[in-house]
Amino acid sequence: MDLLSIKEPTFLKECSNKDLEDLAEEIRSFLIKNLSSTGGHLGPNLGVVELTLVLHQLFESPKDKFIWDVGHQAYVHKILTGRAGQFDKLRQYQGLCGFPKRSESIHDVWETGHSSTSLSAAMGMALARDLKGTDESVIPVIGDGALTGGMALEALNHIGHEQTDMVVILNDNEMSIAPNVGAINTMLGRMRTAGKYQRAKDDLEMLIKKIPAFGGRLAATAERVKDSLKYLLVSGMFFEELGFTYLGPVDGHDLEDLKSNITYANKTKGPVLVHVITKKGKGYAPAENDAKGTWHGLGPYKIESGEVVKKPGPPSYSGVFANTLKRIAKDDKRVVAITAAMPGGTKLDTFAAEFPDRMYDVGIAEQHATTMSAGLATQGMKPVFAVYSTFLQRGYDQLVHDVCRQNLNVFFAVDRAGLVGADGETHQGVFDISYLRHLPNMKILNPKDENELQHMIYTGVMHDDGPIAVRYPRGGGFGVKMDEELKQIPLGEWEVLKEGSDLSILTFGTMIPVAMEAAEQLEKKGINVEIVNARSIKPLDDAKLTELAKQERPVLTLEETALLGGFGSAVLEYFHENHFHSMVVERMGIPDRYIEHGSVPQLLEEIGLTSQNVASAVEQMLPRKRQRA
Ligand SMILES: Cc1ncc(C[n+]2csc(CCOP(=O)(O)OP(=O)(O)O)c2C)c(N)n1
Ligand SMILES: CC(=O)[C@@H](O)[C@H](O)COP(=O)(O)O
Numbered sequence: 214m215d216l217l218s219i220k221e222p223t224f225l226k227e228c229s230n231k232d233l234e235d236l237a238e239e240i241r242s243f244l245i246k247n248l249s250s251t252g253g254h255l256g257p258n259l260g261v262v263e264l265t266l267v268l269h270q271l272f273e274s275p276k277d278k279f280i281w282d283v284g285h286q287a288y289v290h291k292i293l294t295g296r297a298g299q300f301d302k303l304r305q306y307q308g309l310c311g312f313p314k315r316s317e318s319i320h321d322v323w324e325t326g327h328s329s330t331s332l333s334a335a336m337g338m339a340l341a342r343d344l345k346g347t348d349e350s351v352i353p354v355i356g357d358g359a360l361t362g363g364m365a366l367e368a369l370n371h372i373g374h375e376q377t378d379m380v381v382i383l384n385d386n387e388m389s390i391a392p393n394v395g396a397i398n399t400m401l402g403r404m405r406t407a408g409k410y411q412r413a414k415d416d417l418e419m420l421i422k423k424i425p426a427f428g429g430r431l432a433a434t435a436e437r438v439k440d441s442l443k444y445l446l447v448s449g450m451f452f453e454e455l456g457f458t459y460l461g462p463v464d465g466h467d468l469e470d471l472k473s474n475i476t477y478a479n480k481t482k483g484p485v486l487v488h489v490i491t492k493k494g495k496g497y498a499p500a501e502n503d504a505k506g507t508w509h510g511l512g513p514y515k516i517e518s519g520e521v522v523k524k525p526g527p528p529s530y531s532g533v534f535a536n537t538l539k540r541i542a543k544d545d546k547r548v549v550a551i552t553a554a555m556p557g558g559t560k561l562d563t564f565a566a567e568f569p570d571r572m573y574d575v576g577i578a579e580q581h582a583t584t585m586s587a588g589l590a591t592q593g594m595k596p597v598f599a600v601y602s603t604f605l606q607r608g609y610d611q612l613v614h615d616v617c618r619q620n621l622n623v624f625f626a627v628d629r630a631g632l633v634g635a636d637g638e639t640h641q642g643v644f645d646i647s648y649l650r651h652l653p654n655m656k657i658l659n660p661k662d663e664n665e666l667q668h669m670i671y672t673g674v675m676h677d678d679g680p681i682a683v684r685y686p687r688g689g690g691f692g693v694k695m696d697e698e699l700k701q702i703p704l705g706e707w708e709v710l711k712e713g714s715d716l717s718i719l720t721f722g723t724m725i726p727v728a729m730e731a732a733e734q735l736e737k738k739g740i741n742v743e744i745v746n747a748r749s750i751k752p753l754d755d756a757k758l759t760e761l762a763k764q765e766r767p768v769l770t771l772e773e774t775a776l777l778g779g780f781g782s783a784v785l786e787y788f789h790e791n792h793f794h795s796m797v798v799e800r801m802g803i804p805d806r807y808i809e810h811g812s813v814p815q816l817l818e819e820i821g822l823t824s825q826n827v828a829s830a831v832e833q834m835l836p837r838k839r840q841r842a
């Protein structure tokens with residue numbers, strides 16, 4: 214079948230299992246071929262081909278609602294709902310989103326990207342259904358990794374209590390990005406190997422019903438026998454105890470097993486959890502045999518060899534972070550590294566290789582990681598929580614209530630700070646300055662390159678006056694020379710990169726090269742601007758700001774972060790609070806909207822964070838300054 218001809222999934226109703234098997238093969242070839250050029254989340258999607266086909270055959274999307282947790286595994290769903298033709302632009306500027314997107318299709322009823330939200334959203338939809346008296350099915354699909362997220366457990370607790378009709382599909386492939394971790398994963402392991410519990414339970418109930426009723430005593434005893442047998446048949450009846458009917462383990466690549474169990478689940482009152490066992494990367498050997506998580510999400514690759522196309526270049530910021538932390542941890546025994554299910558992305562897996570007892574992967578549990586770090590700090594340890602900017606949002610109250618308010622020495626290595634590109638709206642790391650800066654006791658540093666990063670990592674570890682965050686972008690540095698000796702970067706001290714008297718551009722990190730280019734363009738017009746590396750976001754460099762104010766020097770702030778509450782806001786606040794009311798200040802940064810997927814250069818162009826725009830902003834400011842003179 215030509216996948217590009219699919220407009221709606223209704224054709225699946227007429228498909229035999231053989232048709233579905235053929236379709237599964239086509240979909241796998243389509244994914245392997247297309248993603249070899251575009252990149253994307255190949256492993257997760259290869260694992261859910263049969264599951265997605267069965268779901269769309271048994272249910273009526275969008276009346277029946279599929280909620281894909283994280284949503285990185287929704288490519289098959291997108292193919293079956295008429296979007297195969299858009300995969301050549303997957304995760305590209307103005308192309309197909311890598312996650313469910315309600316503006317893309319009526320079949321995308323819930324947007325995801327961050328983990329562990331599906332059960333809560335599903336509960337909301339199910340309660341609305343019951344209040345409206347409609348009869349659609351609500352089917353969240355959550356992975357074993359996403360199940361380690363606290364939100365998922367909060368939702369299970371509530372759903373089980375309310376006994377709300379819902380079919381929860383637990384897609385268990387024993388993998389998060391890396392191999393899954395935690396006690397729940399271990400429990401699932403026991404369930405994965407246990408027999409077909411549900412059948413045994415039904416048979417048992419049938420048997421008990423046949424026992425002649427010699428009065429309640431025998432029946433009551435039989436009931437107790439059945440309940441105790443549960444614990445024999447399936448270890449850790451975690452879900453049943455929470456009020457779910459547990460079905461499983463189900464072979465997630467066997468169409469009949471999937472159909473019979475999901476059909477049974479949909480006919481069962483109350484919440485049902487179908488424990489589906491899948492193989493991540495199914496059907497493509499390099500992805501199937503992926504022990505580390507390389508094939509979870511990746512760039513282009515060579516199909517035949519499975520060789521990932523590596524772009525040569527300087528070391529990644531994440532790599533510099535991890536290497537520097539290893540160097541410090543050798544002598545500083547206080548250092549403990551923490552990740553929330555991102556050992557590979559943060560490169561803490563390399564730290565764990567050297568210090569296996571001093572790196573903790575807590576699962577997709579940023580809230581727990583943040584407060585556990587606070588606990589470690591109370592005991593004189595130096596916790597270093599490496600976390601993507603966007604995922605640290607998940608631990609906001611823990612940042613406020615546990616870390617900053619108690620002024621504890623926690624070091625946040627905020628990775629993927631700034632635009633990340635292909636992952637789009639849900640992953641852009643553009644809010645951390647806004648959500649960290651206003652917290653009393655928090656300090657924030659941002660390096661101009663990988664050499665300054667290594668010094669800031671050292672500064673972060675040595676800092677012993679409360680919490681500190683060092684933020685750095687996704688990808689590689691500039692290939693600058695790395696100093697031999699590590700030194701501390703003084704907080705509240707900026708660095709003049711280029712002298713100039715007409716106007717000062719205050720900027721940091723990835724925007725410095727943009728400012729430098731703008732300065733060159735302006736010099737050709739006889740305009741001489743100063744460029745300042747405002748590497749200390751909090752505290753600001755008060756002396757420098759006062760000097761600029763006394764000179765009544767116009768100031769342009771430039772940042773690859775949200776304008777609202779960002780660095781430019783801090784500068785404005787400073788001038789206002791110190792009554793420098795005549796200062797001319799303009800700010801350039803991320804506007805008050807969500808930035809979709811695309812390459813970072815394309816997104817910067819769309820937003821207007823380009824050297825040309827910086828140069829024209831400066832030119833427009835200067836006459837104003839002259840007017841004031
Ligand atoms: C709050 C949050 N933290 C971390 C991530 C990064 N992340 C994306 S997918 C993933 C693993 C998901 O594992 P699982 O749910 O089992 O899905 P699978 O990839 O195995 O299909 C992680 C940690 C995220 N998306 N959201
Ligand atoms: C879906 C998800 O959240 C992760 O797979 C994320 O896409 C990883 O991002 P990096 O590729 O920047 O590590």
Ligand SMILES: [Mg+2]
Binds near residue numbers: 357385386393
């Ligand atoms: Mg998984």
